[in-house]
Amino acid sequence: MSDTDRPRLSVRSPADLLAAVPYLLGFHPAESVVAVALHGRRIVFVARADLTDPAADPTERARHLAGVIRRQGADSATVVGYGAAARVTPSVDAVRTALAGAGLAVLDALRVTDGRWWSYLCTEADCCPPEGRTYDPATSQVTASAIFAGQVALPDRAALVAQVAPVDGPERVALRAAAGRARRRLTDLIEQAPTGDLLGGRTLRAAGVAAVREAHRRQRRGERLDDDEVAWLSLLLAHLPVRDHAWERTDGRDRDIALWTDVLRRAEPELTAAPAALLAFAAWRAGQGALAAVALEQALARHPDYSLAVLLDDLLRRGVPPSELDGWPSVGLPGVVRRRKRSRRGLR
CATH class of the missing domain: 3.40.140 (Cytidine Deaminase; domain 2)
Structure with a gap:
């Protein structure tokens, strides 16, 4: 099975x-x-x-x-x-x-x-x-x-909503400190980017690919990301090429749902759109429409114009079956985007 x-x-x-x-x-x-x-x-x-x-x-x-x-x-x-x-x-x-x-x-x-x-x-x-x-x-x-x-x-x-609710208390305090360290790390990364790397785009994507790869590797081993890893990953996911890289590697596997649930709950509020949309996509692909819906509610409540969340919300409301994406990521979302040809611009 x-x-x-x-x-x-x-x-x-x-x-x-x-x-x-x-x-x-x-x-x-x-x-x-x-x-x-x-x-x-x-x-x-x-x-x-x-x-x-x-x-x-x-x-x-x-x-x-x-x-x-x-x-x-x-x-x-x-x-x-x-x-x-x-x-x-x-x-x-x-x-x-x-x-x-x-x-x-x-x-x-x-x-x-x-x-x-x-x-x-x-x-x-x-x-x-x-x-x-x-x-x-x-x-x-x-x-x-x-x-x-x-x-x-x-x-x-309500219990389902609570499963994706942000953590609080001492854990949130520690995550906020980790977020500050991640922002400083990002500033240093961009400042050290090669001269020909306009706005550090290639450098950011390379760092994001490495962070996504490490997150998946840790998840396969049954290990939880620490606070600094969550803060760094969620910050890099705000860069659309990184988010799209993570999206292409997300399907309906239990480990995908577990990873993006954890990142969503621990990300800073202004950075929840990407992990919420990735969780919604994974849950939808797994046939867990209710979980996908509550993840999208959280994304759209804070980021109503985040187009990946808007797109997935439309798919759920129209009842598009997950089987439409059998073969993902070589096939695209129904009538929206083909994933074989990489676009220079991702969905925001």
Whole structure:
């Protein structure tokens, strides 16, 4: 099994599906509408959106969700709403309508509230009683299989956000001091660049290539970068040729996700755009869309015009499947850039 493969979970009932959803998303959803897309009998994609405000029209969001599902090559889907009936029902109904309008069969539509589930489509009291059915994911064979395969379902989306949050306290103080040393090192490097090296561009790229290579080597050995290495690498990644070099060597491997998560959390705030975008790319390639989304949120919150983050955010919103980049980096992002021919200008 490669790093980007995901173990298959056997789903035979609504209760099984509800047990699987947190592992498919990476966290337990709440106040959400989730669409589980299938091609034949195989789950190919899971999309989640927050429930709309009760006074808002959920139609536009539902159409977007249906469009994303359709682009995955799915032919059917099950819709699950999490929360109180008054909030869930309008969103589930809107998604059902949008999916049908996109030519997708709706296999079931469920509501989950306080440990019980109801089906909007089943009217048989024997299997779908009016009071709903209880379910306990902790006792499900699906949950056991997912845990055995090493899959993780965090308590909620906030826990996923916390995984990429900046470190603070004494560790941040030490990193700030390392950042000062890195800036002085960079000044010295540029001042010592050969006369013919305009603005030290070649010197910077050479230093960046060496830093990226060393970071990957350390990650393969299971070693963590020290503060000075993180500060130096994150500073050099602000130079676009260095960032592009790192991007070309980033895919959906576990070690890529681990490396860029660590650098993102420890980089100085003004230098988080590059590691956040690299983490988002690695997570997207691995099929971890939720992690990619929270990494991009962090990048765009501080750097709203960082074009690599904007580009990746667009890919996620349009539901472009990671398989479009099989063969990376010899193929380019869909319809955007070809990577075989090196450009003098990278994405900012």
